[in-house]
Amino acid sequence: MGSLFRNAFPAVLAAMVAVACQTVQTTGGGAVGVDRGQMMMVSAQEVEQASAQQYQxxxxxxRKQNALNRDPATVQRVQRIVNRLAAQSGVFRSDATRWQWEVAVLSSDQLNAWCMAGGKMAIYTGLIDQLKLTDDEIAAVLGHEIAHALREHARERxxxxxxxxIGISVAGALFGVGDAGQSLMGQVAKVTFELPNSRLHETEADRIGVELAARAGYDPRAAVTLWNKMASKSSGAPPEWLSTxxxxxxxxxDLAEYAERVMPLYRQAGGR
Structure with missing residues (x-):
């Protein structure tokens, strides 16, 4: 292949990707000031529809595995916290108040919780029970997960x-890169592009999460105690630069700094 075409390839590829992408502002910045344009190649509607199907x-x-937690006290506790957090979602995006919010409590030893696009959520009993979470700490967990959905991080990823x-496929076709080469290119692209952005997503979700909690009347400082508990359960974790x-x-x-920043909101909501 001629050197002229090789030299032109990055510009051609960039143009192809640019045509397919659009820059969007998924949320307002809130008091924590999360304000970043996001490049999207798939519609929010498609992701929300796929999320709803996956959630079901x-x-x-x-339900088939009898893993839906049916303890009324736990289910009602989680639902109450979600309702208060979801009621504050309009601060960041007005359409979120119209989402069909759902939350399930799943009986599992996993320390996990998540929120899909459109407000489809779950929290695992292992997280609540093993870490002996307070309501404020559950709000910290769920506020963080809700923030991922509000920011449409799944759509962005x-x-x-x-x-x-697109880049890997076109490069492979143009330069004759075999399967092994494409796999290596994929790993390089992942480390170069996905991991730093994933850390950024976590930071954005942390900051929005503490604001949601504060506005809902939950102590935002509980995010710090929550992650102290998480730290005690994750010894041997990979170093930051190799982790998502x-x-x-x-x-x-960072949580301590932003929790302090939103303390006035917590006090306005009736906290002390």
């Missing part, structure tokens, strides 16, 4: 993956 499958499978795959999550030290420091 997960719930159906959990899908879009980044699509853009990367910020290090515990970095995370605790």
């Amino acid at each position: 499958q997960i719930i159906a499978e959990a 899908i879009s980044k993956s699509m853009a990367t795959n 999550h910020p290090s515990h030290t970095s995370r605790q420091r």
Whole structure:
């Protein structure tokens, strides 16, 4: 292949990706000031529809395996916290108040919780029970997960993956890169593009999460105690630069700073 075409390829690829992408502002900045344009290659509607379908499958499978927690006190406790957090979602995006919010409590030893696009959520009993979470700490967990959905981080990651795959496929076709070469290119692209952005997503979700909690009347400082508990359960975690999550030290420091920043909102909501 001629050197002229090789030299032109990066510009051609960039133009192809640019045509497919659009820059959007998924949320307002809030008091914590999260304000960043995001490049998207897939529509919000498509991601929300796929999330709703996936959620229904997960719930159906959990019901089949008798993994849906039916303890009324736990379910009502979680639902009450979600309702208060979701009521504050309009601060960041007005359409979120019209989402069909759902939350399931899943009986599992996993220390996990998540929120899909459109407000489809779950929290695992292992997280609540093993860490002996307070209501404020549950609000910290769920506020963080809700923040991922509000910021459409799943849609953004899908879009980044699509853009990367376009580059890998076109490069492979043009330069004759075999399967092994494409796999290596994929790993390089992942470390170069996905991991730093994933850490950014975690930081954004932390900051929005503490604001949601504060506005809902939950102590935002509980995010710090929560991650202290998480740190005690994750010894031997990979260093920050090889992880999709910020290090515990970095995370605790940032959470403490932003929790203090939103304390006036917490006090306005009736906290002390």
